[in-house]
Amino acid sequence: xxxxxxxxxxxxxxxAAGVAATVAPASAGAEVHPxxxxxxxxxxxxxxxxxxxxxxxxxxxxxxxxxxxRVEGNPAHPQNKxxxxxxxxxxxxxxxxxxxxxxxxxxTGARGEGAFKPVSWxxxxxxxxxxxxxxxxxxxxxxVALFPxxxxxxxxxxxxxxxxxxxxxxxxxxxxxxxxxxxxxLTFGRPVGSPEPLDLEESRLVVLIGSHLGExxxxxxxxxxxxxxxxxxxxxxxxxxFSTAASKSDWWLPIRPGTDMALLLAWMNVLVTEKLYDRExxxxxxxxxxxxxxxxxxxxxxxxxxxxxxSADRIRETARAMGAAKPAVLVHPGRHxxxxxxxxxxxxxxxxxxxxLGAYGRKGGMFLPTSIKTGGFPTPKFPVAARGRxxxxxxxxxxxxxxxxxxxxxxxxxxxxKPYPIKAWITYAQNVLGSIPQQARTLEAIMKLDLMVVxxxxxxxxxxYADLVLPEATYLERYDxxxxxxxAKEPFISVRMPAIKPLHDSRPGWWIARELARRLDLLxxxxxxxxxxxxxxxxxxxxxxLAELVATGxxxxxxxxYLEDRPSDERVFPSPSGKIELWSKQLADLGADPLxxxxxxxxxxxxxxxLLYGRAAVHSFGRTQNNEPLHALMPxxxxxxxxxxxxxxxxxxxxxIMLENSDGVRSDPVLAKVTEGIRSDCAFMAHGFGAHAPGLxxxxxxxxxxxxxxxxxxxxxxxxxxxxxxxxxxxxRA
Ligand code: SF4
Numbered sequence: 174x175x176x177x178x179x180x181x182x183x184x185x186x187x188x189a190a191g192v193a194a195t196v197a198p199a200s201a202g203a204e205v206h207p208x209x210x211x212x213x214x215x216x217x218x219x220x221x222x223x224x225x226x227x228x229x230x231x232x233x234x235x236x237x238x239x240x241x242x243r244v245e246g247n248p249a250h251p252q253n254k255x256x257x258x259x260x261x262x263x264x265x266x267x268x269x270x271x272x273x274x275x276x277x278x279x280x281t282g283a284r285g286e287g288a289f290k291p292v293s294w295x296x297x298x299x300x301x302x303x304x305x306x307x308x309x310x311x312x313x314x315x316x317v318a319l320f321p322x323x324x325x326x327x328x329x330x331x332x333x334x335x336x337x338x339x340x341x342x343x344x345x346x347x348x349x350x351x352x353x354x355x356x357x358x359l360t361f362g363r364p365v366g367s368p369e370p371l372d373l374e375e376s377r378l379v380v381l382i383g384s385h386l387g388e389x390x391x392x393x394x395x396x397x398x399x400x401x402x403x404x405x406x407x408x409x410x411x412x413x414x415f416s417t418a419a420s421k422s423d424w425w426l427p428i429r430p431g432t433d434m435a436l437l438l439a440w441m442n443v444l445v446t447e448k449l450y451d452r453e454x455x456x457x458x459x460x461x462x463x464x465x466x467x468x469x470x471x472x473x474x475x476x477x478x479x480x481x482x483x484s485a486d487r488i489r490e491t492a493r494a495m496g497a498a499k500p501a502v503l504v505h506p507g508r509h510x511x512x513x514x515x516x517x518x519x520x521x522x523x524x525x526x527x528x529x530l531g532a533y534g535r536k537g538g539m540f541l542p543t544s545i546k547t548g549g550f551p552t553p554k555f556p557v558a559a560r561g562r563x564x565x566x567x568x569x570x571x572x573x574x575x576x577x578x579x580x581x582x583x584x585x586x587x588x589x590x591k592p593y594p595i596k597a598w599i600t601y602a603q604n605v606l607g608s609i610p611q612q613a614r615t616l617e618a619i620m621k622l623d624l625m626v627v628x629x630x631x632x633x634x635x636x637x638y639a640d641l642v643l644p645e646a647t648y649l650e651r652y653d654x655x656x657x658x659x660x661a662k663e664p665f666i667s668v669r670m671p672a673i674k675p676l677h678d679s680r681p682g683w684w685i686a687r688e689l690a691r692r693l694d695l696l697x698x699x700x701x702x703x704x705x706x707x708x709x710x711x712x713x714x715x716x717x718x719l720a721e722l723v724a725t726g727x728x729x730x731x732x733x734x735y736l737e738d739r740p741s742d743e744r745v746f747p748s749p750s751g752k753i754e755l756w757s758k759q760l761a762d763l764g765a766d767p768l769x770x771x772x773x774x775x776x777x778x779x780x781x782x783x784l785l786y787g788r789a790a791v792h793s794f795g796r797t798q799n800n801e802p803l804h805a806l807m808p809x810x811x812x813x814x815x816x817x818x819x820x821x822x823x824x825x826x827x828x829x830i831m832l833e834n835s836d837g838v839r840s841d842p843v844l845a846k847v848t849e850g851i852r853s854d855c856a857f858m859a860h861g862f863g864a865h866a867p868g869l870x871x872x873x874x875x876x877x878x879x880x881x882x883x884x885x886x887x888x889x890x891x892x893x894x895x896x897x898x899x900x901x902x903x904x905x906r907a
Pocket of ligand 1: 253
């Protein structure tokens with residue numbers, strides 16, 4: 174099934190819909206008049222940050238009569254320079270969503286029944302503080318777990334650390350970018366970070382491996398990507414699916430899923446054996462080249478071709494293209510990297526490839542972050558937990574982050590009671606039934622808890638299993654912790670500030686965390702009374718004028734993005750050796766492969782195809798499907814099937830089918846999209862749809878959930894991250 178499609182051949186195709194069209198230019202924000210708006214003459218523009226995804230674009234919220242009538246891009250913001258994506262433009266759709274959680278809710282019926290009574294904030298927080306004291310006394314503070322997501326969680330994390338639990342698990346690590354960040358840290362001494370420091374504007378060749386930019390939209394990254402292509406940068410896309418990015422590519426390599434490592438190793442083989450790597454850079458900055466050269470010696474394109482289903486000629490041609498464009502080659506490190514369970518090692522292969530091309534800290538590759546020294550109030554040390562972490566971070570998963578934890582490790586501990594029982598979960602700004610795989614296990618764990626608390630803006634899927642629901646104000650109604658972004662060419666500090674007072678009886682996260690701290694006698698960790706004081710202290714050492722920051726929403730600082738910008742005595746690579754570690758002593762010491770090795774992954778059994786999933790341009794996770802304008806743009810997902818597979822299965826384009834995975838788990842009905850643009854051994858759907866959340870009137874049961882079909886995972890032994898592209902599906906009659 175070797176297919177190669179060139180840019181020219183596909184520019185005219187329907188699939189080649191413009192990438193740039195997904196990002197609206199500055200000032201494109203739609204004016205939305207909320208019910209009851211009188212059409213006031215005076216309009217104030219409040220600078221803040223978008224929270225429809227985690228990219229942190231600057232916005233200006235126009236406020237009239239106490240109502241937000243428009244959200245547009247902030248031209249003064251260094252991140253997005255006035256541009257917003259479709260989701261960013263739909264901020265008022267979240268603010269005025271009639272389905273919002275409006276008041277604290279306390280469960281009255283059986284767990285999962287969905288019966289609640291409204292209570293006051295005092296009742297809610299007194300109840301929660303009482304429960305937390307009781308659990309601490311009976312089971313120890315470690316038996317409470319926090320599942321946070323996003324920047325705003327930064328107030329809840331210190332609260333729970335001060336309470337005494339080390340058990341904090343972020344899906345952004347174990348279900349997303351954890352393996353990638355660990356791999357780059359092992360190699361370069363620092364994780365990739367977010368936003369990714371990609372020098373797209375200067376790149377001569379962009380390499381995407383399973384990254385579907387254009388469908389995966391982050392305003393500044395998508396804009397830079399479009400600019401690079403318009404400027405003539407070449408694009409090499411490795412993807413089993415003919416994605417929007419693939420449609421723009423000079424080379425599309427529709428790889429057999431699960432074999433990316435073989436391709437990466439074969440590319441390295443060509444670079445090394447044909448001496449196409451950056452010899453000067455490798456000599457000056459790396460260690461372990463000889464071991465690497467020996468390791469990839471026999472891993473030729475001819476070896477990789479039958480594994481990857483990409484011809485040896487094509488592998489060699491693309492490796493040579495990289496060699497010719499070096500060092501301005503951007504091998505995109507990806508973002509959602511939890512695929513097959515050897516994900517740290519695949520990340521290492523991508524990092525090593527980047528190093529061979531001399532593309533780290535160089536123009537057109539990945540640039541170096543520039544840190545900003547900020548301040549803060551002194552706070553006591555967190556208490557040392559009597560028992561270690563329950564999720565395996567730092568233990569059976571030696572490279573899992575202390576800060577980020579292993580969500581699925583917490584599910585395991587809740588189910589098994591080992592190493593000790595977890596009795597309470599607090600979830601913040603995420604739906605664990607959508608973010609953590611093996612949904613049935615997650616639900617079983619929730620049903621075992623003594624206490625389940627949901628802090629959110631909307632009644633997401635898990636809300637009905639909560640004992641207590643705390644309605645948070647939206648990003649347009651609250652302060653969040655200031656964002657200090659080092660991974661931009663010009664690093665910046667950016668603030669999220671309320672445009673209006675919280676609607677309904679919702680409260681900002683900082684207030685909820687602080688009020689709970691007050692009830693738990695933990696105010697020593699919150700030695701400020703207002704978020705303005707918190708912000709002023711943070712920016713104190715930077716010399717930034719606070720009034721200017723508040724007026725503009727962000728302040729940028731000069732960056733030092735390239736190696737040539739750094740003094741010769743700076744330890745640019747903070748790895749143990751101070752070098753880029755191609756051969757990893759850290760991994761060897763852990764008994765892991767010091768150089769990445771190809772391992773075969775299970776292929777679909779007869780009659781099944783592999784389930785792949787990804788992003789949609791107008792939605793973030795499962796958080797935007799109930800937002801009216803975004804729902805109108807994409808109300809449900811569809812499952813992509815190749816023409817050959819659909820024919821074999823007797824499925825027609827547009828037909829509603831159900832999928833069944835190889836464990837017998839069935840999906841909700843979903844539309845079939847029959848296309849030549851996917852390999853016949855895969856199916857693909859956009860993530861985040863099909864939530865069973867009756868309180869979300871637009872999103873409830875629209876489309877189908879990829880996560881519901883992920884009943885198997887392949888766990889990365891180094892990080893505990895869950896490889897999720899290991900499930901196989903077939904159609905059943907709807
Ligand atoms: S990329 Fe879009 S949704 Fe994300 S922060 Fe920027 S405007 Fe908001």
